[in-house]
Amino acid sequence: MNALEIENISKRFGDFYAVKKLSLKVPGGTIYGLLGPNGAGKTTTIRMVMNIIIPDEGSVRVLEEKMDERMKERIGYLPEDRGLYPKMKVGELLLFLAEVKGLRGQGAQKEIDFWLERFDLSAWKNKKVEELSRGMQQKLQFIVTVIHKPELIILDEPFGGLDPVNTKLLKDIMLEMKEKGGTIIFSTHRMEQVEMICDNICLINKAETVLEGNLSQIKKQYGKNTVVLDYDGDGSFIRNLSEIEKIDDYGKFMEIKLREGQDPQSLLSKLVGKIAISKFEVREPTLNAIFIDKVGERDEKDTLSH
C-alpha cells in the first residue's frame, strides 16, 4: 500500500513554476524524506498534498483514496511556519484543534490529558499559550499534530529551531509512529537527519524531481568509492594525490571521492606517517555529497545552456 501517491502535479504562480510535473510514491509504514534546497518547492508540494493550495494539474492520492477535505482528518500536519493561538488556554486550544480534526467529546479530552501528561505539560492546561516557553510551545505543536491519531503525518522542516531535547522527542514520536504502522513524510535540507531515519527519499530541485527512491539503493548506485577520514595534522598534500577526484575538507574530517578504479588501500598507504589517522572508512557517499553532486550538476548544466 502506498500512503501517498503524487502524479504529475504542477503549481504555477504567475510565470513562476513552484512545482513542475512532480511525481512520487510513499510506501505505507515508512519514513520518507523530501529533500531540496530552500525554494525548491517542498512546501508548495506539501501544501498541495494537504489540499491547502490546489494543484494546477496532476493528482494526489492519500491512503489509497483521492485527497479531499474529508481525508484531512486522517493526516497530521506540522507546517514550517508553526503557530498557535497565543491568547487561548492550552486545554481549550487542544480541544478546538482536535474538534476540527473530527475528534470530539470524551475521546478528545482523554487524548488531551494523555499527551499533556506525556510531555509534562499537565500543569499548564489552564494557562494561556503565550505564557509557555518556546520549548513548551514546540511540544504543544507536536501534540496538535498527532492528537487525532493520524495514519499519515507530514512534517515541513520539523527540526528547524528545535532544541536538542525536543529534537529527540520529535524523532522518538516519528519512530514510534512508524512502529505502529504509520507513515511519516518530512521535508528538510539537513542531510544527516535523513540518513539517520529515512527509508525513502525524494530530492527536489527547482520545482522538479531530481532523484527518488529507496535510500540504500540510491547509495548503492553510487558505489563504494568514498573515503571518510578523521585525521590530525596537515592534510593539504592529499588534494594533489592522483587517486583523488573530489575532496571535501573540514580540517579534521575529510570526505574523499576516489577516481574510477582507484584502490582505497593505495591511498591509505600514502597517508600513513604523514598525518595522524584516527579513522579511515570506505563507504557509499553521504547523502550530502550526492545532494551537492546532483544539485550542483544541474546548476552547471543550467549555466552551460544559458
Next chain:
Amino acid sequence: MRKILSVIKREYLQIVKTKGFIIGTILGPVLMVALIVIPIVGQLISVGKQETIGVIDFSQQMFDELNKKMDHKLKDGTRRYLLEKFELSASIEDLRSQLSKKVLDKELSAYLFIPENVAEGGEAEYISLHTTDFEKIKDISGALSSVIIERRLKKEGLNPQKISEYLRPAKLTPVKVTKKGEEKDIGATFMISYLLVLILYMTLFFYGAIIMRGVIEEKNSRVVEVILSSLKPFELMVGKILGIGAVGLTQYSIWALFGFAASKYSKSMLSSFFRLPSDFRLPSIPSYIFIYLVVFFILGYFLYATFYAAVGSMVNSEKEAQQFLFPITMALVIPIMLIMFIMRSPDSTLSVVLSIIPFFAPILMLLRICILLPPFIQVGGSILLLILTILLMIWLTAKIYRVGILMYGKRPNFVEIVKWVRYK
C-alpha cells in the same frame, strides 16, 4: 459543517469572555441612558446658582428697566441674575479694566457694557470668562432688546404692551400622523432615529474591526496553516464571520432587553423620584423598528465583515490595513453625513435612490424606516439588493482571503490582488 460550528464556538467564546465585551455591553446602554437621562434629571433637580452681573450703563437710562426685565427665577424662586450698577466715575478704560479684574477674580460672573447710542443701533458688549453660556447670553440680549424696543415704541407714542400682543408668534406643534392616529412629536423621532442609526454605524465599524484583527492575528501567529490542515479557507472565514456575528447579536439582544425595560419602566421610575408634567411622555418606538434594526445590522455586518476579512488577509498589521480600509470607511461615513438631508426629505427621489445603494442601505434605509416607513417595495428591494451584493462580496473576498492568509511580507498591490482572484 461540524467543523464550522467548532470555529464559530471558538470565535464566539474568545470575544464574549473578554472584559472589553462585558464592559462594552453593559456600559453601552448605561451610557446611552445616562446621555438621555442626565440632562433631564439635571434640569429637574438643579436649582442653579445666583449670578452677579456688572452693568456699565453709558446711556444712563437702561439699567432700571433692564433690571426689571432680568427677573428670571431659579427653581427655588429667587432671582437668577443680580444686576449691579457701576457708576461712570473714572475714565471708561479704567472702569472697564476694573470690572474685567472683578470678572477674573470671579466677583462678577460677567459684565455688560451698554454704549450711549444703544437705542439707535450701538453695540452692547457682554464680557465674561467664557462666551459659550448661550442661555445666559440669550436672556440678556432678550431683556436688553425688549427694553430698547419698548423705549423706541414709547418715543413714537405707541403702547408696547399692545404691540407685543400684536407680534405674538403663532404656535406650531409638530404632529406625526401614523396609521394608528396622531401623535405629538417633540423631537423624539429625531432623537430615536439618530440614536439607532449611530448604534448601527458604530457596531458595524466595531465588529468589522474585530474580524480584521482576528484574521491578522491568525496570520501573524502563523496558526492559520495549522487550521487549514483541517479546514478549507472558506470554512474558516465563514466560521469566523458567523461567530463574531453571533457576538454582535448577543450584544444587540442584551441592549434590546435594556431598551425594553427602559421604555416600560423608566416613566414610573422617573415619576417616583420627580414630579413629572402631566403631559410628560416618553417617546414610543414601534416594534418593527427594532426588527429592522437587527435585520440591517445582520445584513450590514455580512457586507462589511467579508470586506474586513479580505483586508485582514492581505496585510501584516493593522497599520498596513488603513489604506485598504478607506473604501469601507467612506461607505460608512457618507451615510452619516447624509442623515440631515434624509431627515429633511425622507421620501425624495434622491433619498430613495441613496437608501437603496447596497453600501449605504443598512444605515440610510434604517433611517428612513425610523422617520417614515417607506413602501414595502423599497425596503424589500434594498434588502434583496443587499443580499445579492453580500453573496457577490463573499464570492470575491473568499478568493482573496484564500490566497492572502498564506502570504507574508510585502503588502500586495491592486494588480496582484486581481491575480489572486484568478488563481485556481
